[in-house]
Amino acid sequence: MTSTTFSIEMKLTEIGTAAKGTNPREVIVAIAPAFGKEMNKTIVKVDHASVLREILSGIEEQGAVPRVIRSLRTADLAFMAHGAAQMSGSGISIGLQSRGTIVIHQRDLDPLSNLELFPQSPLITLEMYREIGRNAAMYAIGESPNPVLVVNDEMTRPKYQAAAALLYLKECQSLVPDQKPVELKAEFLIKD
Amino acid sequence: MAAKILAGVDIGNSSTEVAIASVEGDHAHFLSQHLVRTTGIKGTTDNVKGIRLALQEAAKKAAIELKDIDLIRLNDAVPVIGDLAMDLISETIITESSMIGHNPDTPGGAGLGVGTTVLIDQLLDVEEKERGYIAVIPKPFDYEWVAHRLNQAESDGISVTGAIVQKDDGVLIHNRLNKKIPIVDEVSLIEKVPLLKLAAIEVALPGHVIRTLSNPYGLSTVFQLDPDQTIQIALVAKALVGNRSAVVIRTPQGEVVERKIEAGRVILIGSKNQQLEVSINDGAEAIMNMYEKLEELVDVQGETGTNVGGMFNGLRHDLAELTGQALNEIKISDFLAVDAVIPTSISGSMAGELSMESGVALASMVKTDKVPVQRVARLLEKEVGIAVEIGGVEAEMAILGALTTPGTRKPIVIIDMGGGSTDAAMMNEAGKIISSHLAGAGDMVTMLINSELALGDKELAEKIKKYPLGKVLSIFHMQLEDGTILFSEAPFPPDTFGKVVIREEKDLTPLSNKASMEKIREIRRSAKRRVFVTNALRALKRVVPTGNLKRLSFVVMVGGSALDFEIPQMLTEELGKYGIVAGFANIRGTEGPRNAVATGLVLSSVRQEVLK
Numbered sequence: 001m002t003s004t005t006f007s008i009e010m011k012l013t014e015i016g017t018a019a020k021g022t023n024p025r026e027v028i029v030a031i032a033p034a035f036g037k038e039m040n041k042t043i044v045k046v047d048h049a050s051v052l053r054e055i056l057s058g059i060e061e062q063g064a065v066p067r068v069i070r071s072l073r074t075a076d077l078a079f080m081a082h083g084a085a086q087m088s089g090s091g092i093s094i095g096l097q098s099r100g101t102i103v104i105h106q107r108d109l110d111p112l113s114n115l116e117l118f119p120q121s122p123l124i125t126l127e128m129y130r131e132i133g134r135n136a137a138m139y140a141i142g143e144s145p146n147p148v149l150v151v152n153d154e155m156t157r158p159k160y161q162a163a164a165a166l167l168y169l170k171e172c173q174s175l176v177p178d179q180k181p182v183e184l185k186a187e188f189l190i191k192d
Numbered sequence: 193m194a195a196k197i198l199a200g201v202d203i204g205n206s207s208t209e210v211a212i213a214s215v216e217g218d219h220a221h222f223l224s225q226h227l228v229r230t231t232g233i234k235g236t237t238d239n240v241k242g243i244r245l246a247l248q249e250a251a252k253k254a255a256i257e258l259k260d261i262d263l264i265r266l267n268d269a270v271p272v273i274g275d276l277a278m279d280l281i282s283e284t285i286i287t288e289s290s291m292i293g294h295n296p297d298t299p300g301g302a303g304l305g306v307g308t309t310v311l312i313d314q315l316l317d318v319e320e321k322e323r324g325y326i327a328v329i330p331k332p333f334d335y336e337w338v339a340h341r342l343n344q345a346e347s348d349g350i351s352v353t354g355a356i357v358q359k360d361d362g363v364l365i366h367n368r369l370n371k372k373i374p375i376v377d378e379v380s381l382i383e384k385v386p387l388l389k390l391a392a393i394e395v396a397l398p399g400h401v402i403r404t405l406s407n408p409y410g411l412s413t414v415f416q417l418d419p420d421q422t423i424q425i426a427l428v429a430k431a432l433v434g435n436r437s438a439v440v441i442r443t444p445q446g447e448v449v450e451r452k453i454e455a456g457r458v459i460l461i462g463s464k465n466q467q468l469e470v471s472i473n474d475g476a477e478a479i480m481n482m483y484e485k486l487e488e489l490v491d492v493q494g495e496t497g498t499n500v501g502g503m504f505n506g507l508r509h510d511l512a513e514l515t516g517q518a519l520n521e522i523k524i525s526d527f528l529a530v531d532a533v534i535p536t537s538i539s540g541s542m543a544g545e546l547s548m549e550s551g552v553a554l555a556s557m558v559k560t561d562k563v564p565v566q567r568v569a570r571l572l573e574k575e576v577g578i579a580v581e582i583g584g585v586e587a588e589m590a591i592l593g594a595l596t597t598p599g600t601r602k603p604i605v606i607i608d609m610g611g612g613s614t615d616a617a618m619m620n621e622a623g624k625i626i627s628s629h630l631a632g633a634g635d636m637v638t639m640l641i642n643s644e645l646a647l648g649d650k651e652l653a654e655k656i657k658k659y660p661l662g663k664v665l666s667i668f669h670m671q672l673e674d675g676t677i678l679f680s681e682a683p684f685p686p687d688t689f690g691k692v693v694i695r696e697e698k699d700l701t702p703l704s705n706k707a708s709m710e711k712i713r714e715i716r717r718s719a720k721r722r723v724f725v726t727n728a729l730r731a732l733k734r735v736v737p738t739g740n741l742k743r744l745s746f747v748v749m750v751g752g753s754a755l756d757f758e759i760p761q762m763l764t765e766e767l768g769k770y771g772i773v774a775g776f777a778n779i780r781g782t783e784g785p786r787n788a789v790a791t792g793l794v795l796s797s798v799r800q801e802v803l804k
Binding site for chain 1: 298334335337360361362666683686687689690
């Protein structure tokens with residue numbers, strides 16, 4: 001069975017309010033309010049299940065420990081990730097929006113600063129999501145990875161800007177004001 | 193007698209320096225100095241632009257008008273031009289793929305496994321279950337499924353001893369196994385792995401290196417080799433030394449060869465038809481020793497049709513283009529050979545393995561026709577409307593300037609370490625000057641750093657040469673080269689996080705290279721030592737009448753490379769062995785190693801007036 005012949009199902013179970021982590025090897029992945037719930041595909045229709053699995057695989061391969069939380073009070077990428085970085089035992093976090101936009105953040109940085117940012121979500125491939133997970137894990141264990149290559153295509157803007165705005169608005173409908181992030185248990189089932 | 197305002201202008205390969213002084217009788221009072229980048233190639237009329245700018249700035253500093261200057265003195269640039277070349281002299285070739293020795297960041301598991309290679313989807317169909325198998329897992333297979341398969345094989349009683357994976361999945365698979373096995377991943381050309389052959393796989397714990405497969409007798413034990421075969425396979429073991437993981441596959445014909453490229457011979461031609469030959473393969477030291485046996489070098493040639501022939505031809509071609517002379521008129525007046533290590537990818541490898549091959553770097557230099565400084569002088573005169581005259585030879589001017597360093601006296605030797613050449617000059621008690629120009633200086637150091645760190649970026653290599661390193665440990669901490677920790681008031685920029693950085697005066701440049709700070713430092717220092725220490729000794733032997741360094745007392749370093757943060761110390765240490773007082777100049781007690789020639793140009797005219 002090769003990776004093209006099966007489908008991945010994701011089960012996200014809420015297990016209470018997310019607490020500050022103590023494990024220095026942990027990397028928190030903060031997903032947006034609607035990720036894998038009201039919305040289940042990115043802007044280029046890649047399953048959220050595959051995206052999250054690649055990120056978590058990348059983190060695990062480097063020997064770090066992934067933890068998934070859902071941000072509820074904000075869908076803003078920078079603030080989701082920055083908030084998660086404060087809770088991460090290593091100080092490293094990944095922020096991930098439903099449309100696929102992703103960032104690697106660090107505790108001591110300003111919210112709008114970051115370690116690596118991938119703003120053009122339509123261009124991010126599953127391999128890149130794996131590499132982003134890998135890099136985040138390497139930052140967490142104190143290594144210095146080369147940044148993941150950011151692809152740039154000036155046509156993505158005119159082509160996807162409207163869709164991106166709509167997806168963000170849709171995401172914002174799942175916001176719960178003043179609600180703290182919740183801890184999630186992510187399980188993946190592989191089916192033929 | 194009224195005071196005259198004099199300006200000395202020194203056009204160097206990379207910078208143009210100006211000194212302005214007010215001269216009254218035989219006394220010169222220095223008002224100001226300035227330094228700009230040289231515009232255009234040294235000695236061409238393009239220089240005028242830079243000179244004007246430098247003069248204006250210096251005049252401003254001295255609080256005078258440009259037109260107040262009575263006389264400008266230009267240096268007579270030394271008519272030598274240098275160039276660099278580098279090539280391999282050895283090469284490792286895998287004739288049939290039989291070994292994978294590479295360092296993926298994250299192999300899975302640890303230990304040694306021996307077995308027959310088999311594709312993962314055929315694993316469950318094998319007949320002899322107890323034989324020991326190594327699973328070969330190409331890209332399309334997902335780690336979850338692979339782990340499931342391997343676990344199933346184990347419960348079926350098939351003995352799996354290791355796995356070779358194409359993707360970066362080693363740890364992921366390992367974490368999901370019931371029985372742990374060593375796994376080597378990121379083998380990019382996995383389709384080249386021969387199937388159904390006996391193979392051995394070894395993975396060491398983090399921070400350790402493999403021990404069995406990097407030992408010829410370990411390999412002979414694993415594969416039950418006879419002594420002759422062990423000799424053959426020794427090169428495989430050698431190539432695997434220092435790796436964290438490796439796979440060796442026994443194929444009947446497979447072998448690894450280290451081939452010495454016939455790099456050719458250097459032919460040194462001396463005066464009186466003297467001719468000496470030395471093979472490049474003997475290394476830089478043998479070449480330089482042979483060179484010393486020659487009284488005077490007239491020309492150097494490389495054996496035609498070999499690497500070295502190509503190198504010298506390339507040099508000749510470049511130099512002919514630079515000087516505008518015909519190709520056959522170019523005579524190499526000096527050269528410096530330095531051993532270099534060049535990382536090269538092994539031909540026939542499966543995972544992009546690199547091997548450190550040995551090579552030789554050459555710097556050479558030719559004498560050219562007189563550089564047309566007169567043209568520069570005339571144009572400058574026309575543009576600024578001030579009388580311009582050409583002062584003495586560069587070396588003499590530099591000595592006059594260097595003598596303004598407190599604590600020096602004649603006899604004195606200067607070593608002018610620039611970008612393209614290392615020049616030395618000696619002045620005896622009577623004021624007689626001998627000078628010598630040698631190939632190889634700062635640019636050669638840059639080339640060595642660039643190639644030995646496999647940077648492929650000259651500007652970056654230049655920065656590594658010029659500035660010390662640090663490693664950013666956290667957003668506020670940086671470890672320096674000597675091990676001390678620096679605490680920063682302001683946070684370091686995020687792109688430097690966890691990286692080795694070049695500590696420029698204001699900025700930090702992060703290096704994407706994986707090499708450790710210690711390794712980079714060692715390469716940087718050794719490149720400087722190989723070029724500058726070798727050349728300083730060579731230069732001194734040339735200018736000291738008897739060639740005996742013990743007779744020297746004062747050696748003063750000037751020029752751009754004397755500003756380097758460690759080269760002067762290296763030379764001070766090295767020359768200290770001969771009882772020589774060596775250090776970098778402090779021109780006029782204030783300027784450091786800069787401005788020697790410009791200062792000398794002003795002073796030499798003072799002496800002329802005294803003589804009148």
